Amino acid sequence: MKIMILAAGRGTRMRELTERTAKPLLSLWGRPMLEWQLLKAKEAGFSGAVINTAHHSELFDRYAGSKVMPGLNIEISKEGEDFSGALETKGGIVKALPLLSDGKEPFAVVSGDIVTAYDYRQLRAAAEAVRCGRFDAHLVLVPNPYFKDTGDMDVREGLVYREPKRLTYGNIAVFSPRIFEKESAEKAPLFPWLYQFVDAGRVSGELYCGPWANVGTPEDLAHFGRERNFAVTEA
Structure with a gap:
């Protein structure tokens, strides 16, 4: 099973920090946030990772292949040369679909700007239920963060x-x-489109109450830089 890491957005709440770089490439605990996701994917045994890019897409080229993260083959799904080409979550998945699956194998999707102690190996059971056709998707839900x-x-x-x-x-x-499979690779969010499968009882889910954060602002970046309790894997 492969994993897709969403990295195409502009990250406007980061203000000037994302003028010259992409949000997932901002440093946290000594390495880009994106690399913590890649380390977790490698640790969980994913067969490969796909990174979608648009905003400062050229900065992601160095990640293609397996040199940066030996043992994990990484592919890039470029949506554009800058943030104007970003296709949002649903559109980005559709565009990357040929890289993610053979048409039968399920795949995981995570955002490049979250940090969490959630063990991605826990997705295997959910993936098997999706593979067997019991469900169309599985979502990990968390308690509402402070900004919602x-x-x-x-x-x-x-x-x-x-x-x-x-x-x-x-x-x-x-x-x-x-x-x-029948969707177009055009700019479109995941929700509310996915709700049709929720309403049909085709989406399984779980509640995760451990360390999780969406690093959305410079203040978040500084705060979590001081609080390293996410049990992320070291290289």
Whole structure:
């Protein structure tokens, strides 16, 4: 199974920090946030990683192949030369689909700007259920972070529901390629499109209450730089 790391966005809340670099390439704990994701993917035994790029896409070229992260083959899905070409989550997945799956194998998707102690090996059971056709997707939900007044969804007895909006999507998921096969590689968000599968009872889920953060602002970057409790793997 492969993993896709979303890295195409501009990161406007980072203000001047992303004028000359991409948000996932900002340094945290001595290395780019993107590399912590790659280390976690390698540790979890993923067969390969796909990084989608747009904003400062040229800065990601050095990651292609396996030299930067031996043992993990990395491919780049370039959506444009700058942020104007970014296709958002759904569009980015559709464009990268030929790199992610043979049409049957599920794949994982994570954001390049989150840090977490969630063990990506835990996605294997969910991936098997998707592979067997029991579900079309699996979402990892987290308690609402400080910057959100309401959540996105809820999870009960292993199924995701739209209501009550008690929890936040943690930007960690497993998807079946089937649901993207007939979609166009054009700019489009994942939600509300994915809700059709939630409403059909085709999306499993779990609540993760361990260390997790979306590093969205310079203040977040400074804060989490001082608080290293995420148990991320060292190289």
